[in-house]
Amino acid sequence: MVREPAQGSTTTRPSHTDAGYPPRTGGPATFGQLLRAHRTQRGLSLTQLAALVHFNRGHVSKIETDKRPPSVSFAEACDRELDVGNTFTTIASALEAASRHQQGWIQPAQLPPAKKNFVGRRDHLTRLERLLPGDQHSLALPVALISGPPGVGKTALAVQAAHRAVNDGHFTDGQLFVNLQGPEPGTAAAPHDVLEDLLRAVGVPTDRIPTDLDQRAATFRSFLHGREILLVLDNAANAQQIYPLLPGSPGCAVIVTSRSRLPGLMSRVDATTLPLAELCQPEAAMLIRAIIGDTRADAGPSAVTVLAERCGHLPLALVLAAEHIVSHQHHSADTLATELKPEHARLNLAEGDIALRNAFDTSYRALDEQSARMFRLLGILPGHLIDATTTATPAGITHNEAARLLHSLASAHLIRSQDEHHYHMHILLRAYAADLARKLDTQPQPTKAIHPTAKPAATPTQPSLVA
Ligand SMILES: Nc1ncnc2c1ncn2[C@@H]1O[C@H](COP(=O)(O)OP(=O)(O)O)[C@@H](O)[C@H]1O
Ligand SMILES: [Mg+2]
Incomplete structure (x- = not known):
């Protein structure tokens, strides 16, 4: 499948001269001229190059004649197929940075912090790692739905996967994170308000944000078009809530978390569902240990196991129990495990403003x-x-x-x-x-x-x- 990427700034001459650009006097001066020089040097026709980089011929032709700016993903494909190191990527990145600067684009970095004590979820992380960067031969928006019961670790997994993707060099145009406040009726965030926040977050001035929901959604999609943005929609109430928030461009990706399986979602997007269950026994014990520390854990390893079981290996309960031990100097895993023997006592696990029962x-x-x-x-x-x-x-x-x-x-x-x-x-x-x-x-x-x-x-x- 061929791609028809973003329209953006029409200048294809980078505003600075780093990375050896522009080349020596007499050589090609623009991205397009340089591309044509390399293509003809290899005896490739426009059609042949277009097939190699998986973009359509018209698009390549417009870039070669400097009528359209190259996206970074296009430049990456050229670098790869023409075997010229990162020549084109460097120029395209510089062009994009200059264009963003002109448009007032603010590069959002809204991810909450990742946790040092993150345990397990290896398969889920591997699947997300493959899914999020998308398939360069596809025009579809990658969407992952992490669903599961309250406190199972949906948000923690989404945040962990998002940080890993950024760390691997993806989504360089920014990351957006929104708490959609589901699933209770009445508290769920309205897409209309969420879009206003999202548009502001990417630098759209308040007076340019439309009042109508559909227009807001269209403006958001337009702004994201051609950019590589990761959007995390945390705690979605239902599928209707997230439709207007979805970007249109395949360079973006979305992670949705929800306590629901979001019936109806698949009719709009090809979402990959990742159901999440509680941790396995060793991971649950590892999480308690990571929080209470080796000294306390080694004082009663079997008590840690019992405590993990009494928490049903549910991350939220495990974290609250471990925090309770840490914050009560004279508590050990053993005393807490004994206190939690009656099942109803476990429901009162709470620390600060976080309570299992809530x-x-x-x-x-x-x-x-x-x-x-x-x-x-x-x-x-x-x-x-x-x-x-x-x-x-x-x-x-x-x-x-x-x-x-x-x-x-x-x-x-x-x-x-x-x-x-x-x-x-x-x-x-x-x-x-x-x-x-x-x-x-x-x-x-x-x-x-x-x-x-x-x-x-x-x-x-x-x-x-x-x-
Ligand atoms: N895999 C994990 N490793 C370490 N801590 C975790 C893990 N999963 C969840 N937690 C912690 O458990 C608590 C509940 O997780 P959270 O992601 O908020 O659950 P959910 O979003 O499913 O309600 C949080 O304190 C979170 O940091
Ligand atoms: Mg959550």
């Missing part, structure tokens, strides 16, 4: 009434394998209705599908659902359906765990 609340409050009732019921049903047959009767609904509700809970990542008909619930989400059921469901459930160890209605509190 993270779960946000997902729960986004559920419709029927799904919320089914979710609470799952907290008190015995057995760990969930299916429509065993939930329909205690829920007082038909098999089909139960199957539909289970599917919607899986889509919100509040349960995980094991096969076509069966699901699992994470240990902490189960404790949370049971807690809600005790507080909210006054109607007694059928005796058989009640978990044998379910506690009477009460508000579980573990004050020592609350920051």
Whole structure:
């Protein structure tokens, strides 16, 4: 497939003379002239060069006649195919920098900091590393969707992958990061407002930002056209929220994180979905160790393992537990693991303004009434394998209705599908659902359906765990 890249500044003469440009007097003076000189020297026709660099002939011709500025990706292809080191890339970069300067382009660098203690996620990082730079033979925008339950590490993975891509030399025109505030209805950021922030972030003056949503989206796409920008859309509520924010150019890439699988997304973009589950046991223990330090961890390695298990290997719970140990001088992994033995006690893990329960609340409050009732019921049903047959009767609904509700809970990542008909619930989400059921469901459930160890209605509190 051939590419037809950006229109931009029409000058193709760089404004400075670094990297030996322009060449000695008498030689080619512009990018176009230099390209033609190298092409003819190799006996290549325009059509042949166009085929080699995977751009169309008309585009190459316009660049050769200095009617169109070369993009850096075009220059890279020329360097590679004509085997001239980084001759063309250097000139194209200088031209782009000069053009950006003229347009008032601000190079955004909005990524939050990466974490030193990042563990695991090797496969996900490898997939993102391949996906984000895009395929030079494709016109499609690379989009990755990282989805999973609250606190599983979606944002952490997106930020880590983004930093790695930048570190590898990609997205040199900038990186944008937006918190879309999903999934609770009412709190999700409106695309109209997000676009205003994004346009400002790339240097569009306020008086040039249109008021209409579609025009804002079009202006954003125009501004990004031909640039290599990474856009991280964190915590998306639904697919509709992100459509207007998507760049059009293949040189850009987008990482979306969401607690939902974002139904409908695939109809607009070819998104690659990366579902995220909790860490494996060694990684979970490694994360606790990295935060509490070797001395404390070595004092009770088996306690670290037990603690990691009691946190269900969920990164948010692991981080909160480890932080709790660090901030309470006399606490060890062992004492905290003992405190967290009762499942409901784990829900009170909190440090500073971050609380496990709040993270779960946000997902729960986004559920419709029927799904919320089914979710609470799952907290008190015995057995760990969930299916429509065993939930329909205690829920007082038909098999089909139960199957539909289970599917919607899986889509919100509040349960995980094991096969076509069966699901699992994470240990902490189960404790949370049971807690809600005790507080909210006054109607007694059928005796058989009640978990044998379910506690009477009460508000579980573990004050020592609350920051
Ligand atoms: N792979 C990981 N390594 C280290 N820390 C992690 C990892 N994944 C998540 N965390 C930490 O766990 C907490 C929750 O992760 P976060 O990315 O905010 O979850 P989510 O976005 O899925 O709700 C954060 O403090 C984050 O830094
Ligand atoms: Mg997040």
